[in-house]
Amino acid sequence: MELSDNYSKGKIVASGIIPFIFIILMMVYIFGPGADLLDFGIVLPEITIEKIDFVDSEIQVTVRNTGPIPVEVAMADVNDRIQPAAVEPDRFLDRFETTLVRIPFEWNEAEPYTVGITIEDGTRFEKEIEAAAPALELSLDLVIFFAVIGTYVGIIPVMIGLLWLPFIKKISKQKYHFFLALTAGLLLFLAIDSIEEAIEVSDENLATSFNGTLLVATVTVLSFLGLYYVGNKLVSKANSSKFTKPVAIALMISIGIGLHNFGEGLAIGAAVGMGSIAFSTFLIVGFALHNTTEGLAIAAPMSRGKLMLGKLAAMGIIAGSPAIFGAWIGGFVYSPFTSVIFLAIGAGAIFQVIVVIMKWIQEENDKNLSSLAVVSGFAIGMLVMYLTSILV
Known part of the structure; x- marks a missing residue:
């Protein structure tokens, strides 16, 4: 009986391996004896x-x-x-x-x-x-400069957005769902913005052989799937007294925003290195206003849990500080390929968070995602992000 079982398992394994063997043999033939099949046309260098x-x-x-x-x-x-x-x-x-x-x-x-x-x-x-600028050389002054810029466009705006927490904490359930949907709308705009930036960097700096658009799509999907698995594990532990579901969701939001801000920091550092951007007061204010809404996205889920200032501050640091590291890397060792990768990872992470938030709203709202509060919140979230993005 045991011999029969082993024979059956062997057949299953063989049936899975045999197609791969034929694929390998086909490739060996095409690039070996059958290479003449591909020998037509003119091969162009690039x-x-x-x-x-x-x-x-x-x-x-x-x-x-x-x-x-x-x-x-x-x-x-x-x-x-x-x-x-x-x-x-x-x-x-x-x-x-x-x-x-x-x-x-x-x-x-x-x-x-x-x-x-x-x-x-x-x-x-x-x-x-367009305009020649001296290549940046690593120095303490430049390290501090990028840290200050990253703090202005990353950490400070997010921390300001967290100040909405007391207000959100005292509103009704329906209005709370509005702000959760608003959070999802804010994040959806960030995800689309990340994909747009990644494709733009790819089109301008990567060769066509990298298939930039497909690279962005592939990394975004893989990031979404990987973080969706991790996120479900995180939420499943939310029943413990030390780690509540609101904290788990806020942490996922912070990570997603942090990856987005890292990509934004890469772009800022690279732009400074190429001398193509001037950091005026107006530009800093524009970034700050735009990124302040990210703090609101973190504050919304945290408002239904116990007030934990330490965890709240940690969420703000997780979301905002990657802008500093991105600016350092973008300014000193910028790579278009890694920039595309991180922007796509950020987009996938944000899409994953949106799914978690919408599932949470559905659970709390009797499986209804078409209420006026949810629909208007989602729409206003995207509209707010668009209007603030115009200032950047």
């Missing part, structure tokens, strides 16, 4: 200029081979004039390999430049810089 740094009397260009075939960097030009250039470590690039092209050039700050890279077959690729 390189991507990922980053341009302006240093003392030199322009440094980071180049990646994003095409299907190896390439050789032949020459460089600035504003359509060929310039001498050194290529480190070498001119030959396999697929996805990077190299640094160093161009001796007396550039002027705030002037526009177009940098071109030509490969061995004569194909030229270029990237335009």
